[in-house]
Amino acid sequence: MLGGGFKAERLRVNLRLVINRLKLLEKKKTELAQKARKEIADYLSSGKDERARIRVEHIIREDYLVEAMEILELYCDLLLTRFGLIQSMKELDPGLQEAVSTLIWAAPRLQSEVTELKTVSDQLCAKYSKEYGKLCRTNQIGTVNDRLMHKLSVEAPPKILVERYLIEIAKNYNVPYEPDAMVRPEVCPGEEADLIDVDADRKNGGGGGGGGFSAPPAAAMPMPMHMPMPMHMPAPFNYPPPKGAEPFSPPVGTYDNFQHHMGGGQPPQLPTSPPTYESVSD
Incomplete structure (x- = not known):
C-alpha cells in the first residue's frame, strides 16, 4: 500500500500547522459567538423573535464547527505522537x-478555512494509496468519526435546540422570552419542564436551570403506619389461702422468733432443782 510521493517531514510540518490554525480559528469563532449572543438578546428585548431564531441557527452552526475543529486538532496531535508508526509501518x-480516515474525510469540507489540511490529506493518501483516500472521503469503510460527521452536516439544527439557545441567552442577559408554543409538543417529557418552567422561575425568584424542587401533593404523601399497642399480660394465678389461716408474708431477709400458740408464745421453763418425793400418808 506504500504509494509514491509520500514525504514524512512534509506531513509532520503540516500537521503542526493545522493544529496552530485550528486553535486560532476556535478562539476567533468563540469570541464572535459571544458577541452574536449579545446581538440576539437585543433582538429578543425588542420583540424580534423570528430574527433572533435565524441568528441563533448561525451560532449553532459555528458552535458545531468549533467542536469539529477540536476533534480534528485531537487527531492531528495523535498522529504526531505516533508518527514513528507512520514512518516504520507500510x-x-x-x-x-x-484519525487518518477522519482527516481525509474532513479535508475537502474545511480546506477553505484550513488550507494545510488538504496537504495533510494528500500526504496520507500518498502513504496509504489513493484508493484508500476515495473510500475515506465517502466513508465506505465506516471508520470516520460519527460525531464529527454530525457536526459538519448541512442539515438545519432541530427546532428544540434553537429554542434552548434562545432560552439560555434570555436567561444570561435577563431578557423576558416566551418559548414557541409550536415547539413544545416535540419536546420529550424530561425536557418539557425546562421550557415551561423558565418564566415561573424568573417570577418566583428561583435560579436558572430546571423547575426547582416542589413538594409532592398531599394525596401522594405516604401515611404513617399505626404502631401496635403493647399486649396485656395476664396476672399470675394465686391460690386462695385455707379458711381460718392468716396470710403469711414476712419481710424479706428477716427472721421472727418462733411463737408457740399453746404456751403464750414462750416455751416452758426447765426446773432448777430436782423434784421432791413425799410419802403418801395412810
Missing part, C-alpha cells in the same frame, strides 16, 4: 484508522 496501524 500498513495502516489499527489504532490510527479513525
